[in-house]
Amino acid sequence: MAGEPPLVRASGLHVHFPMRSQMPFRRSVTEVVRAVDGVDLHVRRGETLGLVGESGCGKSTLGQALVRLIDPSAGTVEFDGVDTATLSASALRSLRRRMAVIFQDPFASLDPRRTVGDTIGEPLAIHGLHRGRRRRRARIGELMEVVGLDPDHRGRYPHEFSGGQRQRVGIARALAGEPEFVVCDEPIASLDVSVQAQVMNLLVRLQRDFGLTYLFVSHDLAAVRQVADRVAVMYLGRIVEIGAAPSVVDDPQHPYTEALVSAVPAPSPRKERARDRIVLGGDIPSPAAPPSGCRFRTRCPKVFDPCPHYDPVLQPVGGDDALGGDDAVGGDTGDADAAQGHQAACHLHGVRG
Numbered sequence: 001m002a003g004e005p006p007l008v009r010a011s012g013l014h015v016h017f018p019m020r021s022q023m024p025f026r027r028s029v030t031e032v033v034r035a036v037d038g039v040d041l042h043v044r045r046g047e048t049l050g051l052v053g054e055s056g057c058g059k060s061t062l063g064q065a066l067v068r069l070i071d072p073s074a075g076t077v078e079f080d081g082v083d084t085a086t087l088s089a090s091a092l093r094s095l096r097r098r099m100a101v102i103f104q105d106p107f108a109s110l111d112p113r114r115t116v117g118d119t120i121g122e123p124l125a126i127h128g129l130h131r132g133r134r135r136r137r138a139r140i141g142e143l144m145e146v147v148g149l150d151p152d153h154r155g156r157y158p159h160e161f162s163g164g165q166r167q168r169v170g171i172a173r174a175l176a177g178e179p180e181f182v183v184c185d186e187p188i189a190s191l192d193v194s195v196q197a198q199v200m201n202l203l204v205r206l207q208r209d210f211g212l213t214y215l216f217v218s219h220d221l222a223a224v225r226q227v228a229d230r231v232a233v234m235y236l237g238r239i240v241e242i243g244a245a246p247s248v249v250d251d252p253q254h255p256y257t258e259a260l261v262s263a264v265p266a267p268s269p270r271k272e273r274a275r276d277r278i279v280l281g282g283d284i285p286s287p288a289a290p291p292s293g294c295r296f297r298t299r300c301p302k303v304f305d306p307c308p309h310y311d312p313v314l315q316p317v318g319g320d321d322a323l324g325g326d327d328a329v330g331g332d333t334g335d336a337d338a339a340q341g342h343q344a345a346c347h348l349h350g351v352r353g
């Protein structure tokens with residue numbers, strides 16, 4: 001996996017939403033929500049890249065931009081070496097078959113008036129796959145079996161299924177186009193704890209059986225640690241740390257990652273007592289008006305004088321290929337030396353190969 005060109009690569013990716021101001025007396029003013037604000041990352045073929053961060057930091061927007069459900073405002077998304085911005089509408093449509101999304105809330109993402117068979121068959125119709133009634137019906141049955149549903153239930157409606165079964169319907173629909181890259185957007189977050197592990201195991205098995213590449217979006221670092229090969233940590237539209245899952249979780253470099261890791265329950269009460277929980281003050285700032293300099297500074301326990309003035313860039317830590325390799329990540333910064341000093345002082349933003 002490591003030597004091959006990545007299946008997906010984002011470079012300088014921005015997704016901005018122009019919005020009416022929410023401030024009283026300023027409703028006529030348009031502000032720009034910088035949901036994704038300069039992201040560079042790649043996903044290697046066959047791997048699971050975990051994407052973690054608090055609610056509102058831009059994870060879903062980034063995931064949807066990578067599968068081109070949302071158009072980037074700036075920057076590029078390459079899929080299998082092709083810059084998706086250069087494709088005609090029809091070429092982009094056929095490329096989309098190779099990508100899919102599994103959404104968080106299976107109830108919201110399924111049309112209550114359509115049978116699950118019709119829902120699962122929708123991508124087949126869109127992409128002209130398995131043409132003909134009988135072949136399509138057989139394929140829908142096959143997809144239902146693959147995700148552990150009874151094909152005889154194809155004529156039922158979403159409300160006749162449990163939450164876990166509905167998510168299986170969503171997974172079957174995502175698989176219908178035979179995608180290579182799947183964005184799993186909080187796929188177990190809305191499920192009962194009792195079925196979360198089953199759906200997680202299903203996703204792991206499907207990845208193995210079909211050679212899928214996953215972006216696994218979650219705010220649950222413990223779940224991500226279980227399934228991901230690498231982890232990217234996102235804060236206010238930016239990636240603040242990225243690297244191999246064990247090193248990011250067991251040896252976090254960025255104070256934000258440290259705080260996220262400290263919130264994960266320890267495996268034993270003794271270890272729990274030995275560890276300090278880092279509670280971040282305040283809410284995540286508005287992505288329409290990110291703080292100057294380091295955008296984590298308003299909540300950072302290690303904030304110090306230079307923080308408002310330097311916008312840190314990702315720097316390699318450890319002895320890996322880091323900046324020279326695929327994980328080279330940049331950002332906006334004025335004075336590289338000063339920024340480097342700043343980062344060293346607030347624990348380098350890590351890039352690990």
Ligand SMILES: Nc1ncnc2c1ncn2[C@@H]1O[C@H](COP(=O)(O)OP(=O)(O)OP(=O)(O)O)[C@@H](O)[C@H]1O
Nearest residue numbers: 017019033035054055056057058059060061062287
């Ligand atoms: N279509 C849109 N128009 C305007 N703002 C948007 C839109 N979609 C997302 N946002 C804003 O962009 C920011 C990032 O949202 P996003 O849903 O990507 O974050 P997230 O990390 O996935 O959060 P969550 O876990 O709650 O889904 C938020 O402030 C959100 O309100």
